[in-house]
Amino acid sequence: MLGEKGLSINPVKTKLGEIDHLGLEKKIDDLKLGLLRHRALVVGGSGVDEYDDSDYGENLTEEEIDYLFNLLRSEELEEEDAELVLSLMRDEGNDVLEFIPTFLQKFPNLSKNIYYFSDHIDDKEAIASLVSEHLSDAEVITEYQLFWLGKLLESQLLSTSHASDLLINIFEHQNSTDISRAKILEIPELRFGMADLREEHLRTGASGWLSWASAVGSREEKKLIGITYLDIFLMGAR
Incomplete structure (x- = not known):
């Protein structure tokens, strides 16, 4: 068929092309293998909770x-590749910022990784804005993601201009649960009507997730004004 169309195949060049392709694949595989080994040193054996900059290598x-940027x-970015980026590219955090919306939307299971990674992004206003947009636009947000976005808000985003909206939108999200709402209630924030919410x-005197989380979040109020509803709740819980 090729001969009839005036085409021919050079078996030597074809063989060399196959070798070059295999060589490129091997180089890529070696790169990824090296990165996976590097990740194992950074993360440790227990998962992302073990991040330690002193062991960054x-x-x-x-x-x-x-x-990693490639x-x-x-367009075929997979969760394991995104996790590899979040584990290893902390020194390039500001350059990875633009990809955070993709991580939030496509990989909600990586919300914990995003929480740790965001500590290495300087522009907290930008992170807060991206999270706010995600909460407003995403069709599906899991309890797990809401919880870790609450953690992110507590540790890094309370000083941003989006803090009030984030507190409300996480707490009142249609997919919120007692666990994700409790995360918000236990934040010791005195602004934005949080004291009234707790x-x-x-x-109510009820001894459940939300009441105990409110008790935890009220610890700063007790320091400021003495006896509070926290004291009344604790007396009733005995």
Whole structure:
């Protein structure tokens, strides 16, 4: 067929092409294997909770960074690749910022990883804005993601201009649960009507997730004004 169309195949060039392709694949595989080994050193055996900057190890090579950015730009980005980026590209946190919406939307199971990674992004206003947009636009948000977005808000975003909206939108989200709402109630925030919100749950005297979370979040109020609904709740819980 090829001969009839005036085409021919050079078996030597074809063989060399196959070898070059295999060589490229092997190089890519070796790069990823090296990155996975590096990740194991960074994360440790117990998962992302074990992040420790003192164990971050040597900086990534330029070739490794390019490889990870190529993964990020791929339309076929998979969760394991996104997790690899979040584990290893903390020194490039500001450059990875633009990909956070993709992580939030496509990989809600990586919300905990995003929480740790965001500590290495300088622009907290930008992170808060992206999270706010995600809460407003996403069709599906899991309890797990709401919980870790609450953790992110508590540790990094309370000083941003989006803090009030984030507190409300996480607490009142249509997919919120007692666990995700409790995360918000236990934040010791005195602004944005949070004290009144906690008081509503403490006044009921019920001993559940939301009441105990409100008790935890009210610890700063007790320091300021003495006896509070926290004291009344605790006396009733005995």
